[in-house]
Structures are given as structure tokens and as C-alpha cells.
Amino acid sequence: MRAAQVTSFHPSDPVRGLEVRDVEPPTAPKHWSVVNIHAASLNHHDVWSLKGVGLGDEQLPMTLGTDAAGVDDQGRRVLVHAVIGADGHGVGPTERRSILSERYPGTLAEQVAVPTANLVPIPDGMPMDVAACLPTAWLTAYALLFRGAVLVPGQSVLIQGAGGGVSSAAIALAVACGLDVHVTSRDARKRARAQAMGASVWEPGARLPYRVDAVIETVGKATWAHSVRSVKPGGVIAIAGATTGDPDVAELTRVFFQEIRIQGVTMGSRQDLAALVDVVHRSQIPVPIDSHFSLAHTADAVSRFVRGEHFGKIVLDVAGSSGTH
Structure with a gap:
């Protein structure tokens, strides 16, 4: 499968260490699921990772990304909650808390493996790109x-x-x-x-x-x-x-x-995410999306993010890419 990875750190030019390349698809241990990603979105965390904040050389290459919407191995439309180890589901009660793309590969890929408990249903009628902006x-x-x-x-x-x-x-x-x-x-x-x-x-x-x-x-x-x-x-x-x-x-x-x-404040719980999805869907709150890019053009998406040109979320269209760039 294809994934956007940080392969080296360049604090003054973070895009320089980004590569979109073929990697081994993930496997799901007990209590985990593999999600086929349809859409993902960028966050400051991705830029920090490219600069080497929170990652060490021994962790490279690391697949970037914390946000994704897709379809799980049961055929359900789901959102990924990116915090791993907050309550032990799928990793054991003593594992320290981390976020996807720190200890485990992230969501800027065609597939991602996460604890099954981290999956939140996407309501019928909510587009994948909108859902991918929320987590x-x-x-x-x-x-x-x-x-x-x-x-x-x-x-x-x-x-x-x-x-x-x-x-x-x-x-x-x-x-x-x-x-x-x-x-x-x-x-x-x-x-x-x-x-x-x-x-x-x-x-x-x-x-x-x-x-x-x-x-x-x-x-x-x-x-x-x-x-x-x-x-x-x-x-x-x-x-x-x-x-x-x-x-x-x-x-x-x-x-x-x-x-x-x-x-x-550091993000929120899965319960918070489920409540947020519900209020956005029920109240039809507009979710500002700045632009769409294909996974192959992740570097262009990150460059726009780094320049601060965006208003709202930058989305990567992963499955059946409909990216405008």
C-alpha cells in the first residue's frame, strides 16, 4: 500500500523529509481493526513530526497522520480516534498514552490499524471528507x-x-x-x-x-x-x-x-468525539474545508499548511482520489 512517511528530519524545511512510498499493509492483532482509509486531514502534529518534534531517528520511517475516515474490516463507515493507550483498550492498561504517528503508524496511508475501541461510527449522510476533519x-x-x-x-x-x-x-x-x-x-x-x-x-x-x-x-x-x-x-x-x-x-x-x-486541553476522549460527530451532524454545522489533495500530492498539501495559506482543514482524498491537486 501507499503511505506518506517522514524519513528524515528538517526543522527549517519539513517537507524535505516527506516521502509517499510503498509500505507493508498493516495487520490487526487481537482487539484491533484495519481501516481502509477514504479521507484524511492534516494537523500541526504532522508538521512537528516532520521537524523531529516528538520523534527520534530510531523511529523512522514513520507514517504521518492522526485523522482519518474510512471503512473497517466489518464494512462499517468509521472515524479513527487517534489517542492510543488512554484507557488500555487494545494495548493493555499500563501502556503510556500516545497519538497515532508517534508509536504506531498514522493515517496518511491507504490503510491503518487501530484498537477497535477507537472507532466511532460515521452517521449516514455525513461525507467522508467532512468526517475526516473532526478527530x-x-x-x-x-x-x-x-x-x-x-x-x-x-x-x-x-x-x-x-x-x-x-x-x-x-x-x-x-x-x-x-x-x-x-x-x-x-x-x-x-x-x-x-x-x-x-x-x-x-x-x-x-x-x-x-x-x-x-x-x-x-x-x-x-x-x-x-x-x-x-x-x-x-x-x-x-x-x-x-x-x-x-x-x-x-x-x-x-x-x-x-x-x-x-x-x-489535549484533544478529547472517544466519548467526546462521538458527541462532537452527533452535534455536527444533527445541527448541520458547516465544516470549513480549505482544499483537497491526493495522497500522492501530500507534500504539496503540507507545503500549503506550512505557509499558513489555508482557512479550515486540508483534506487528502485517499480512496478513489478526487483531489483537486
């Missing part, structure tokens, strides 16, 4: 909004940075669930897209008309000070990443004086 970025956005920040309809939220998978998912979910949504971006085109989705948009660092109940933070150093100054006393900053690095100043005085809660 990492959308699941993280769901957990940030409703488990980390514990927001309810009518409250307000600032989402730092428009365009990426997590932020675009957070905008769509927050608007659909009745939150008052504010979004920042340096890119006028991305601000326009966020505004069209129902958000109030601002340039980075702009003073909001009022302090919000919560901030969704995935940017880090470039936006942290603004996040701390934009949340109301007693509010929460839910954080799931720091793509620009750790902040130079933690703003601890303001944090304790304003009694601001900082809540870290």
Missing part, C-alpha cells in the same frame, strides 16, 4: 470550548488566530452553539472568512469592546499578552497549543490579581 482539530476545539472553558450559550469568547483547523472549528462550533464570538487575525482575507461565519473580527492586539468570558488560545507567544488582557476577572484561558512558542512574560501578576483560570 483532532475539531475535537480539540470542542474540548476547549465546552470542557476547558465550560462555556454556555450567551457567553462570550475570543478565539486567537483565524484560519487553522482548531480555530476555524472553534468559530463554527461557538457560533452554532449561541456564543458571542470574537476572532483575531493578521490576514484580512481570513478575517473576512471568520466574519462570514458569524464572528466579530479584530486585528491582533485590538482592544475589544468588553472583556470576554473565555479565550481560546493556540498561538502562544504572539497573542498571550492580549489574551490575558482580554478575559474578564474570573474568566478562563483555555490553551491547546503554542505555535509561536512560549510567551516571554507569563503575566502572572495579572493572572492572580484578576483570578484568571488557565486550563490546558
Whole structure:
């Protein structure tokens, strides 16, 4: 079968270490299943892997990817939940938690083997490419909004940075669930897209008309000070990443004086993913897809991701490739 793999690390040029090549198909041990992948989507984790973050030379080559939708060996349409070892299903209770493409081959391939318990049914009528967007970025956005920040309809939220998978998912979910949504971006085109989705948009660092109940933070150093100054006393900053690095100043005085809660979030459970799939399907929440690529053109897809040109998810059409690139 064909798979997109990281074969060497190049922090300044991550695509250089990416190869799409023939590999041995996976086998399924007891309590595991093989999924024939129809669609997969990219995440920051794939870029970190190509840069050598979280992987060592001894683990190469490693098949990339955490998100996939496809058909399992029982003929069911399923989503893959990428966290392995969270509760022992299929791997034993003592195995430490990892995500696909760290200890086990990932989803940017024609097939992937995962614990059977990690499979979530795809509702009838939900397209494979839409489903493939949900397991990492959308699941993280769901957990940030409703488990980390514990927001309810009518409250307000600032989402730092428009365009990426997590932020675009957070905008769509927050608007659909009745939150008052504010979004920042340096890119006028991305601000326009966020505004069209129902958000109030601002340039980075702009003073909001009022302090919000919560901030969704995935940017880090470039936006942290603004996040701390934009949340109301007693509010929460839910954080799931720091793509620009750790902040130079933690703003601890303001944090304790304003009694601001900082809540870290790392994806979500299979139960969270099933709930997310249900709410997206039942409420017909639009899932922004930036572009489609074939598996053979994974390098082009990753290049677009690295350049930050995308708004929404970048999808790889694997089975019966319908990629536009």
C-alpha cells in the first residue's frame, strides 16, 4: 500500500523529509481493526513530526497522520480516534498514552490499524471528507470550548488566530452553539472568512469592546499578552497549543490579581468525539474545508499548511482520489 512517511528530519524545511512510498499493509492483532482509509486531514502534529518534534531517528520511517475516515474490516463507515493507550483498550492498561504517528503508524496511508475501541461510527449522510476533519482539530476545539472553558450559550469568547483547523472549528462550533464570538487575525482575507461565519473580527492586539468570558488560545507567544488582557476577572484561558512558542512574560501578576483560570486541553476522549460527530451532524454545522489533495500530492498539501495559506482543514482524498491537486 501507499503511505506518506517522514524519513528524515528538517526543522527549517519539513517537507524535505516527506516521502509517499510503498509500505507493508498493516495487520490487526487481537482487539484491533484495519481501516481502509477514504479521507484524511492534516494537523500541526504532522508538521512537528516532520521537524523531529516528538520523534527520534530510531523511529523512522514513520507514517504521518492522526485523522482519518474510512471503512473497517466489518464494512462499517468509521472515524479513527487517534489517542492510543488512554484507557488500555487494545494495548493493555499500563501502556503510556500516545497519538497515532508517534508509536504506531498514522493515517496518511491507504490503510491503518487501530484498537477497535477507537472507532466511532460515521452517521449516514455525513461525507467522508467532512468526517475526516473532526478527530483532532475539531475535537480539540470542542474540548476547549465546552470542557476547558465550560462555556454556555450567551457567553462570550475570543478565539486567537483565524484560519487553522482548531480555530476555524472553534468559530463554527461557538457560533452554532449561541456564543458571542470574537476572532483575531493578521490576514484580512481570513478575517473576512471568520466574519462570514458569524464572528466579530479584530486585528491582533485590538482592544475589544468588553472583556470576554473565555479565550481560546493556540498561538502562544504572539497573542498571550492580549489574551490575558482580554478575559474578564474570573474568566478562563483555555490553551491547546503554542505555535509561536512560549510567551516571554507569563503575566502572572495579572493572572492572580484578576483570578484568571488557565486550563490546558489535549484533544478529547472517544466519548467526546462521538458527541462532537452527533452535534455536527444533527445541527448541520458547516465544516470549513480549505482544499483537497491526493495522497500522492501530500507534500504539496503540507507545503500549503506550512505557509499558513489555508482557512479550515486540508483534506487528502485517499480512496478513489478526487483531489483537486
